[in-house]
Amino acid sequence: MDPASGLDAVRHVGVRGGRVQALSASPLDGHRTIDATGLVVAPGFINLHWHGTQPRSNTFEAMDGVTSTFELEIGVADVDRWYDERAGRMPINYGAAVGHAPVRMRVMDDPGAFVPAGPAARQPANDAQRGQILEGIERGLQRGAVGVGFGLAYTPAASRREILDSFRVAARYKAAAYVHIRGASSAGSADREEGLLEVIAHSAVSGAPVHVAHINSSAQEAVDRLMEVIAQARGNGVDVSTEAYPYTAGMTRIESFLFDTWGDKPESEYAKLQWVATGERLTRESFHRYRRQGGFVLIHANTEARVRQAIVHPLSMIASDGFDTEPPSHPRSAGTFTRTLARYVREEQVLTLMEALRKMTIMPAQRLETRVPDMALRGRLAPGAFADIVVFDPATVHDTATYEQPARYAVGMRHVLVNGQPVVHDGAPVPDALPGLPVRAPLHQ
Numbered sequence: 001m002d003p004a005s006g007l008d009a010v011r012h013v014g015v016r017g018g019r020v021q022a023l024s025a026s027p028l029d030g031h032r033t034i035d036a037t038g039l040v041v042a043p044g045f046i047n048l049h050w051h052g053t054q055p056r057s058n059t060f061e062a063m064d065g066v067t068s069t070f071e072l073e074i075g076v077a078d079v080d081r082w083y084d085e086r087a088g089r090m091p092i093n094y095g096a097a098v099g100h101a102p103v104r105m106r107v108m109d110d111p112g113a114f115v116p117a118g119p120a121a122r123q124p125a126n127d128a129q130r131g132q133i134l135e136g137i138e139r140g141l142q143r144g145a146v147g148v149g150f151g152l153a154y155t156p157a158a159s160r161r162e163i164l165d166s167f168r169v170a171a172r173y174k175a176a177a178y179v180h181i182r183g184a185s186s187a188g189s190a191d192r193e194e195g196l197l198e199v200i201a202h203s204a205v206s207g208a209p210v211h212v213a214h215i216n217s218s219a220q221e222a223v224d225r226l227m228e229v230i231a232q233a234r235g236n237g238v239d240v241s242t243e244a245y246p247y248t249a250g251m252t253r254i255e256s257f258l259f260d261t262w263g264d265k266p267e268s269e270y271a272k273l274q275w276v277a278t279g280e281r282l283t284r285e286s287f288h289r290y291r292r293q294g295g296f297v298l299i300h301a302n303t304e305a306r307v308r309q310a311i312v313h314p315l316s317m318i319a320s321d322g323f324d325t326e327p328p329s330h331p332r333s334a335g336t337f338t339r340t341l342a343r344y345v346r347e348e349q350v351l352t353l354m355e356a357l358r359k360m361t362i363m364p365a366q367r368l369e370t371r372v373p374d375m376a377l378r379g380r381l382a383p384g385a386f387a388d389i390v391v392f393d394p395a396t397v398h399d400t401a402t403y404e405q406p407a408r409y410a411v412g413m414r415h416v417l418v419n420g421q422p423v424v425h426d427g428a429p430v431p432d433a434l435p436g437l438p439v440r441a442p443l444h445q
């Protein structure tokens, strides 16, 4: 099955030198053969939203069918270092955006881990600092960052001008902006539309395409309205896209700005929070204690009906927002793609298999390919494409990770190839298989 071409037929797939060489109706000879009788063969999945730092956690992604993964929404400050740390150590392909939030953290000396915890969240930049932020973003793009990340919900003090100027830098490098929209999260929002309208305006003015992260958690009860805004903006020529993950809980850092308004809430609100390290539900007392300590918290705020709307909408891609699996995080890190195939395709039949695969392959590839020419050869099953291939059983594929046990492999992916090399074989990870390649935009000197 190849959503890019619409091919849905029995074929023999020939792979050589890391590329697909042939799709043939008649048998092919090879040194090695995988018998895919009765199974689905499709392009490997492309995950546009990932925050892991340990290559081991990417094995959980491979077992979920992911063959290329990207740190885009938050991004990184030092692009060279991020790629250097992963070279030769990754089971799947990998890429990163330069991130407005991490660059802002560096410029403003913020002590936060992953997202701002101090001045980068809460202080406006002066002219000199704004200049340094724009330079940091431009430097990252010159070093091959695949996009520009914006955690606008985590940097409320960043001015409209600072953000628009950052979009303008992205546009000069044909890079898209990957955005957690302002004010909107699982932890609450006054007006979810406002954050979306802001980035659509920045995109329309600057010309930089914009991708809205996790519309399921950013939109919550407003998912219909926000998807309608995205569809209409696209109809009027703005290049805006979005993604969703199939879980009702979000996850973020408890010390981040998102909880600044949580000082005094009814106990029932704190009970929606689950401390990841122990699995306990929070109270007012434990909320304040853990906020001083810092760490990851699950937010049980969404409903299954809204998540389903976000997942099945024709404009949404599937992306996990996953983190490392050790220490424990969120089941989306290990089960996003297989859960979508099991729940929405097989059990509820609200998505066809081809529609689901389109959201996991060609749609994310196309989002990246104007900036990264290599991506025109991924997300497809066609001669000349990179041999990133999943072979799975559509009758049994499913996730097994839970909120209490998030580090559990998905099942049903029988074989997963990355650049022609098996990383999953007969349903199990291949030890020490590290064929993942960097996905990077052309470098400027």
Ligand SMILES: [Zn+2]
Pocket (backbone or CB within 6 Å): 073, 180, 213, 214
């Ligand atoms: Zn986010």
